[in-house]
Amino acid sequence: MRGPRPLGVVIKLGTSSIVDEKTHEPLLSTLSLIVETAVKLRKDGHKVIIVSSGAIGVGLRRMDVEKRPKHLSKLQALAAIGQCRLMSLWDSQFNHLRQPIAQILLTRNDIADRSRYLNAQRTMNELLDMGVIPIVNENDTLAVSEIKFGDNDTLSAITAAMVHADLLFLMTDVDCLYDKNPRTHPDAHPIEVVEDIGSLVADVSTAGSSLGTGGMSTKIVAARLATSAGVTTVITRSSNPGNIVKIVKHIQASRSPPSLATKANQTAESTTDTQQQQQQQQQNTADVLRTASATTLSPDSRSSTPAPDSRTTTPAPPTPKIPLHTRFLPSPHPVRDRYFWILHGLRPHGTLYIDQGAYKALLGKAGLLPVGVVDVDGVFAQQEAVRLCVVDRKKTKRASSAEGGGDSDGGKFWEGTAHEVGRALTNYSSVEIARIKGRQSTEIEGILGYADSEYVAQRESISFFAGVPGVRESRPATPVREVVDGRGIGGYEVEGAVL
Ligand SMILES: Nc1ncnc2c1ncn2[C@@H]1O[C@H](COP(=O)(O)OP(=O)(O)O)[C@@H](O)[C@H]1O
Numbered sequence: 001m002r003g004p005r006p007l008g009v010v011i012k013l014g015t016s017s018i019v020d021e022k023t024h025e026p027l028l029s030t031l032s033l034i035v036e037t038a039v040k041l042r043k044d045g046h047k048v049i050i051v052s053s054g055a056i057g058v059g060l061r062r063m064d065v066e067k068r069p070k071h072l073s074k075l076q077a078l079a080a081i082g083q084c085r086l087m088s089l090w091d092s093q094f095n096h097l098r099q100p101i102a103q104i105l106l107t108r109n110d111i112a113d114r115s116r117y118l119n120a121q122r123t124m125n126e127l128l129d130m131g132v133i134p135i136v137n138e139n140d141t142l143a144v145s146e147i148k149f150g151d152n153d154t155l156s157a158i159t160a161a162m163v164h165a166d167l168l169f170l171m172t173d174v175d176c177l178y179d180k181n182p183r184t185h186p187d188a189h190p191i192e193v194v195e196d197i198g199s200l201v202a203d204v205s206t207a208g209s210s211l212g213t214g215g216m217s218t219k220i221v222a223a224r225l226a227t228s229a230g231v232t233t234v235i236t237r238s239s240n241p242g243n244i245v246k247i248v249k250h251i252q253a254s255r256s257p258p259s260l261a262t263k264a265n266q267t268a269e270s271t272t273d274t275q276q277q278q279q280q281q282q283q284n285t286a287d288v289l290r291t292a293s294a295t296t297l298s299p300d301s302r303s304s305t306p307a308p309d310s311r312t313t314t315p316a317p318p319t320p321k322i323p324l325h326t327r328f329l330p331s332p333h334p335v336r337d338r339y340f341w342i343l344h345g346l347r348p349h350g351t352l353y354i355d356q357g358a359y360k361a362l363l364g365k366a367g368l369l370p371v372g373v374v375d376v377d378g379v380f381a382q383q384e385a386v387r388l389c390v391v392d393r394k395k396t397k398r399a400s401s402a403e404g405g406g407d408s409d410g411g412k413f414w415e416g417t418a419h420e421v422g423r424a425l426t427n428y429s430s431v432e433i434a435r436i437k438g439r440q441s442t443e444i445e446g447i448l449g450y451a452d453s454e455y456v457a458q459r460e461s462i463s464f465f466a467g468v469p470g471v472r473e474s475r476p477a478t479p480v481r482e483v484v485d486g487r488g489i490g491g492y493e494v495e496g497a498v499l
């Protein structure tokens with residue numbers, strides 16, 4: 001009889017799991033337990049990637065620097081010093097168990113370029129097929145703020161999506177996500193299953209350890225990103241890595257075979273749109289089933305014995321104790337491959353405001369015509385990424401210069417709020433779109449002197465946040481102009497502190 005399907009598992013370890021917060025000494029016992037766990041998962045047939053922070057932390061110890069410096073060049077130098085020491089720690093630990101590892105260092109630029117993204121994806125898949133455990137970190141030495149992921153939580157979510165992982169473990173120094181920071185609120189309540197991050201209420205405003213970069217808020221952003229790509233995301237404590245195996249077994253038991261997951265390198269570029277949509281629909285069915293079974297986990301089931309099954313005479317074996325963790329369930333309509341890359345691989349350079357009619361047409365799979373574009377913000381060139389925002393209310397009249405939110409050159413006028421629904425790669429630059437917005441495609445040549453395309457953006461260059469094809473939901477209406485410059489990571493703004 002065939003056992004459960006092997007899973008793709010990404011384990012992210014924050015700085016607080018790698019070095020002691022005060023002394024910056026490496027937490028050798030945690031590291032060796034992680035190594036044992038990763039090797040155990042490999043023996044069980046799973047594919048494992050580790051996303052390891054800690055280069056700066058290890059660099060601090062190596063150079064006897066007490067406090068994390070503020071200067072970028074100092075941090076980059078410490079990361080360069082720490083990264084090789086960090087990898088030698090991992091290599092020596094894995095070597096005891098004869099497990100080969102590989103180092104992958106990424107910046108956002110590597111992800112933003114489509115062919116580099118695909119190369120990274122192919123290399124990771126090749127390593128996994130060879131039985132190697134890739135160890136990923138941000139290339140801190142090269143990454144300046146514009147090309148930085150900024151935190152390894154986001155990097156781990158992008159990595160998990162890139163290889164179509166099943167599970168992402170965000171290991172940290174608390175058991176799980178609580179409704180408020182447990183360090184400062186001993187009465188905080190654990191949150192065990194999150195079905196819809198959009199309706200999650202938890203105070204993640206306070207910072208975490210002194211060395212960690214994001215605290216809990218970047219983990220929520222990462223969970224949102226990974227679950228949107230169909231990756232179940234778990235937050236749990238790193239000091240007891242054996243819990244990973246227990247949680248994997250528990251999640252595996254609650255999945256419904258047969259799995260329809262397909263390998264990233266089989267589907268990535270070669271798959272046609274239709275094939276990809278079919279695969280996504282099949283995957284959606286599997287995910288819906290998985291979600292249905294996963295949500296039966298109640299807080300009590302972690303330690304309880306199930307009620308006897310009335311249909312059999314044999315009592316069911318007691319359920320093994322499941323360690324405390326937070327599990328974010330994957331989207332039943334995952335966004336993968338090129339669509340995920342458009343949404344999260346690229347940094348948007350501007351915003352296109354479109355009307356409701358254009359939005360409807362896009363959902364019906366048409367491309368974006370200039371007539372549906374109401375406004376444009378930012379400066380961008382052809383084929384650069386932009387935010388796609390739907391205007392909630394619109395007046396199609398000539399704007400007077402006294403009215404805000406409209407344009408003054410006689411095009412359509414709009415006012416009120418808009419909400420972001422996705423991202424697009426445009427066929428025209430911002431300057432060109434400003435001139436052709438609201439016009440018929442037949443007018444493009446007359447206005448610009450040339451017409452590269454009748455569309456401002458082709459349909460295959462447009463990706464919606466909630467899934468393609470057929471958006472089931474969009475993000476709540478938010479006055480986009482107020483939030484687009486906020487702290488946006490991977491396309492999602494952390495507005496204020498309470499998510
Ligand atoms: N609602 C919350 N639930 C759990 N932890 C929280 C919450 N809000 C803030 N935190 C803090 O987040 C910390 C983990 O983040 P961080 O130190 O950045 O970890 P890492 O280095 O593992 O990425 C915890 O130690 C905790 O103090």
Ligand SMILES: N[C@@H](CCC(=O)OP(=O)(O)O)C(=O)O
Nearest residue numbers: 014015054055056151152213
């Ligand atoms: N790339 C950096 C870590 C950045 C980071 O996200 O750290 P953390 O919040 O501890 O996961 C390093 O290796 O020091």
